Amino acid sequence: MQITTRNADHQVTLALHGRFDFHTHRDFRTACEQPLEDQNLREIVIDLGGVEYLDSSALGMLLLLRERAESLGKSVALAKMQGTVKQVLDVANFDKIFPMKP
Numbered sequence: 427m428q429i430t431t432r433n434a435d436h437q438v439t440l441a442l443h444g445r446f447d448f449h450t451h452r453d454f455r456t457a458c459e460q461p462l463e464d465q466n467l468r469e470i471v472i473d474l475g476g477v478e479y480l481d482s483s484a485l486g487m488l489l490l491l492r493e494r495a496e497s498l499g500k501s502v503a504l505a506k507m508q509g510t511v512k513q514v515l516d517v518a519n520f521d522k523i524f525p526m527k528p
Contacts, residue, residue, distance in 0.1 A: 475506030
């Protein structure tokens, strides 16, 4: 999986590309560390538009990120879900846990 980071105002967007699964947990955790530590950032947006597959461990990583971010006074939103990725998130009721952005 490739991760591209974009900063704007008090928000960072992490655009994920490829498979988001157990094998990518280190890359995802590493990409999230800097935004979590940056006191100027208030929101982390996970752009899933380039994700072709995600599994239950990816869902767990998103939940852990949300928990850690909230403990630091930050929010996490999900964006650009499509296809089977959107279906998985819908079945898991992630729309009730995370703000969803177009």
